[in-house]
Amino acid sequence: MHAAKSESDITSLAPSSPRSPKRQHVLYYVQSPSRDSHDDENKSSSSIQPTPAFTTPSDSPSHPHSRTSSAASRVSGNLRFKGFGNYNKRNECHVIEEEDDDYEDHYGKNNHRWCQCLMGLLGFGFLFTLFCLIIWGVSKPYKPQITVESLEVFNFFTCLGSDLTGVPTKMVTLNCSLSMVVYNPATFFGIHVTADPINLMYAELEIAIGKLRRYYQPRESSHTVTANLVGSKVPLYGAGASFQAAENGGGVPVRLDFELQSRGNVVGRLVKTKHRRHVSCPLVIDSSKTKPIKFKKDSCTYD
Template identity: 60%
Template sequence: MMHAKSDSDVTSLAPSSPSRSPKRPVYYVQSPSRDSHDGDKSSSMQTTPVYNSPMESPSHPSYGRHSRASSASRFSGTFRSSSGRKANRKRNDKGWPECNVIQEEGSYDDLYGDTGFSRRCQALIALLGFVLLFSVFSLIIWGASRPYRAEIVVKSLAVDNFYFGEGSDLTGVLTKMLTLNCSLKMSVYNPATFFGIHVSSSPVDLIYSEMKVATGQLKKYYQPRKSHRTVSVTLEGSKVPLYGAGASFAVSDSSGRVPLRLEFEIRSQGYVVGKLVKTKHRRHISCPVVIDSSKNKPIKFKQDSCTYD
């Protein structure tokens, strides 16, 4: 008859049975502490517990689950980075801890140089190119506008007042005095096809023996392109002392014909591209003229009577 074994019997027989529970050697493992990064390695070593039975050994399934759970708990906790700041780890849908993804592709500014400097260079090159192109364009326009000189033709000179007699200058010296008023007419033509001109003149002088006996000034005006205009200038001389030239002038006046010379300069200025591109011309005009004091008719000039320089 079989007798049931009591708990005391099982306990007493378990150590004595070599086939069921062989005696395993006791072992331990030293591993570095996970909480220490910059301390002494020898002080951070920790000892694992001693396992005396298969249930407690690492090969048992329960130990694997326990170790994975403890490892996961360690990963899911907070840890301290190398810079001393704490970061939190999160788990994904599969239970693995998430970590930041390293971005391998970034800016290539360090490889290809300073992009800001290159942009400034490009802007400077573009500005210089624009200035160069505009300069070439302006030079072409200026060259095309050079042939368009204002055409001047002196038409007539009308004497309104002519008086020659004795007098005294401001210092009281007695000498021959001349008073002369006359009006000069001339025609101005602007041949330019794409710009107008501003016309002005130097003082218009009527000269006798290198002495100015009358003078006037053309008032500045604007003349459109491809247009004609007739302008007039009033010349006046009041009580002009002739001094040494008075003797020869008296001889000429006694015959009724006094030789004079008309001299002035016409200036024309055209703005081709605003005030950036402009063209200027000067025409020096000299006309000999003989005034007949016995006649009161305007003196007309022929086409070749004057020189235009």
């Protein structure tokens, strides 16, 4: 009773077979439903024509959606390829921009550090200069105080002679020692003291000259200094007559004149303070007296 399966049954079972993962074109045969048909149909059924089978209607070549989908797939593929290229270009540009940003950030940080160092140095220089100016201004009032105490005369006489050109004139020889006290009132620096030259004048004529050796005097200290004044055979020329008359009258009026110089290093050699005190003391020298000449407080002027 079991009849052999017809070819139509076989062909009807073919599509129900499991499909492979990849899309495959399966051939199937179209045949009339019965073998008892007329001869034309048998002839037509005997001529078997293979037709590609499509898993979906859209895979059919006659279906319009299939053509659209294939075209779209090609376009999307091209777009995908182009997009990947554009992405690479954008990525490269992005990497270059990041490298530029890193370089600019590093360069900017270095510039910022240099600016900070420069500003720090300028600020330190300004503060140090201001500090030095303040110290210099504070040190200005500390002038050394001078007190001329005495002048001791050792030799004082006149004689006739001639100068270097052979002109005859009266000449004077004088040798004496000057004593004075210098006080440094500065509270935070010492001073270097000197006086050069120290002159003993008759009218406008210099009859003796001396100098004070440079020395260092500490802060808030007093120091007694001496200087030797010497004049050997100084020609008097036209002043010889008046000088001889004054000497015979009991004394020759002279003037002690010098300038005391002091220099204090307040902040090393960077900040220095200098002072000059001009001293002028009138006095009378008598050759008959050997005692030192004492000076009173108001005998000299200190400028």
